[in-house]
Amino acid sequence: MEQVGIVVIGAGCVGAAVAYALRNSGREVFVLERAPRPCMGMSSRNSGVVHAGIYYPKESLKTRLCRRGNRLLHEFAPKHGVPFEKVGKYIVAHDAAACATLEQLYQHNLGAVPLEWRTAEQVPNGVHCRKALFSPTTAIIDQDSLVNKLLEESGAELLLHQEVTSVTAEENGVILTINGETCRASWVFNCGGLDSDQLCNHTTHFYARGVYFQIKPPPGIQLPHLVYPAVPKERETLGIHLTCNLAGEWYLGPDIEWIDTPSYGVDPNRADAFYRAAVTYLPWLERNMLQPGYAGVRAKRSRHHFSDFLFHREGRLVHCLGIESPGLTAAMAIGEMLAADCIA
């Protein structure tokens, strides 16, 4: 049986970041991707936001890895020419309940993540609110460029059209089946995104689709790149928010819909709910400005409760599970953490 070095399954942002973090391990690293090119999964179907890490429970992996990942991306992206803009984000409140939510968010992050108060007059004129919090460390990034640059800088060998169908941990190694062939690796990192659970008996993912609608703000409307509504902590999403990507396209989204099988259609009828949610903070918005955009599917570990990222280890086999938002932001910190284990 062929013996190889370290295998990373999946060329999304997490797999690419794990490969990058292993660049100084002194071992050969292979990234196996079943698709024809990298970054075709969750990593390309999201808001492209580099989050500050302000929403999740304080002691969670999501908080720790998001905050660390945010710092790592602020260093990596400018240094390696990955399109990235430190645009900041407004979290806006338009009634008393939402103002109370903002206050809780502010207290939750006190001393850990910078958040600045803004009055209604201090937010750009296209946005309506009673008051807002501004997060200066939130940014936007080009996901595709990030994944490709991480892979390039990693020095790993990227092998496309390679599907891993089984992994079994044994003493000091892992047996894999790749496109029907069996080999043995010294370590395996399962970064298969939505499908990472299929190589692991420990967890089953639930699929939560989120769709986006594109809008074109009318001339004269001045908008910040990112506007999020203040939503109570117990809600399962960050609310229908406004994003502008690095190509200058504006989107509203995502919502949440539980589905049995991943699929990426955008039902135009969902626009009504998007309009009702967004017009509270974008008062100039008209229903006919919303055009179907794109969809993404989150890999969630629970339908009901907050669920954290999970790194399930069986000897030298590590499964990355439930890597939904803020996984793009956290990716480099996940890579750093997992590689440290393996190199140690």
Ligand SMILES: Cc1cc2nc3c(=O)[nH]c(=O)nc-3n(C[C@H](O)[C@H](O)[C@H](O)COP(=O)(O)OP(=O)(O)OC[C@H]3O[C@@H](n4cnc5c(N)ncnc54)[C@H](O)[C@@H]3O)c2cc1C
């Ligand atoms: C709607 C939505 C909005 C989001 N917004 C944000 C955001 O703004 N900011 C943020 O930080 N995060 C966000 N996220 C989360 C973020 O997109 C994900 O956490 C992140 O992209 C996960 O990356 P990944 O590498 O684990 O998965 P993926 O990008 O899905 O990569 C997994 C790869 O593994 C490959 N693969 C799977 N199984 C196998 C196999 N058996 N053999 C070979 N290859 C395999 C797949 O083809 C795929 O290329 C959002 C997610 C969604 C769905």
